[in-house]
Amino acid sequence: MRIKLEKFKDKGWNWSLHYGYPQDEHYDNHNTKLYHVFDVAPQEILSFAEQNFQKNYSIAMIKQLPGQFIPRHKDKHYKYKSKNKNFDKKKISRYCIFLEDWKPGHYLEYDDKPIDPWKKGDIIVIEQGVYHRSVNAGTTPKYTAQITGLLK
Numbered sequence: 001m002r003i004k005l006e007k008f009k010d011k012g013w014n015w016s017l018h019y020g021y022p023q024d025e026h027y028d029n030h031n032t033k034l035y036h037v038f039d040v041a042p043q044e045i046l047s048f049a050e051q052n053f054q055k056n057y058s059i060a061m062i063k064q065l066p067g068q069f070i071p072r073h074k075d076k077h078y079k080y081k082s083k084n085k086n087f088d089k090k091k092i093s094r095y096c097i098f099l100e101d102w103k104p105g106h107y108l109e110y111d112d113k114p115i116d117p118w119k120k121g122d123i124i125v126i127e128q129g130v131y132h133r134s135v136n137a138g139t140t141p142k143y144t145a146q147i148t149g150l151l152k
Contacts, residue, residue, distance in 0.1 A: 003048050003121040008099040008143055013037040015063055020070035020134075027071045034070060035063040038079065041145050044121075045097060049147045053093075056084050057149030064142040066105070070134040075126060080148040087150060094126040097145045105138025 020032030041049075041059045049057050058080045064070070077092050096108075102117035108124075109115065110132045115124060126132060126146075136142040 001123040002119065003044050003097060003123065005042060005044050005099065005121040008042065008120065010063065010141070010143070013040055013061070020068075021073055022071055024071075027069055031067065031069055032071065033065065033068050035065075037061045037063075042099070045145050045147070048097075049149075052152060053147060053149040054152055056080075057147055058083060059145060059147050061099070061143065061145045064134060064136045064144075066136050066139055066141070068136050072109075072131050072133040074129055074131055077148055090128070091150050092128060092148060093151050094128075094146055094148045096124050096126050097147070098122045099143040099145055103138050103140055103142075105136060106142045107135040107137060108144075109133045109135075 015035035015037050018034050018036050019029050020027065020034060023032065038060050039058060041061055045059065049059060060079065075094060077094070080092060098118045098120060101120050107114065107116065110124060110126070111130050
């Protein structure tokens with residue numbers, strides 16, 4: 001599945017610093033930094049979310065700088081659950097959308113298998129309970145977006 005996207009530009013959104021989890025003796029606040037901006041995205045992603053998700057979806061764009069890791073984890077959907085209370089938690093869907101073509105050193109692993117090389121607009125479904133991780137061993141920021149919610 002793919003969304004047709006224009007060339008992605010970091011428009012100076014109000015990125016907030018977060019840290020990847022879980023942390024242990026190998027992964028800590030030094031090497032798990034990432035930046036989020038919530039509920040803003042390129043128009044094509046907003047339109048896709050409106051067409052495919054029920055109205056209370058959430059969107060997060062993620063900027064991962066070179067040298068940073070998001071360790072192997074399962075998603076908890078904190079942001080979506082904090083905004084929505086009465087729903088069947090087993091029906092939450094998360095779509096990960098690549099905002100740029102794959103670049104050397106950009107890495108995503110899903111269910112212990114690498115996803116590469118991706119194209120701008122490619123979508124993968126991050127199923128509940130499936131381990132995944134992200135690494136930027138490249139020389140440029142890695143950008144993705146996530147839509148989380150209940151499908152129509």
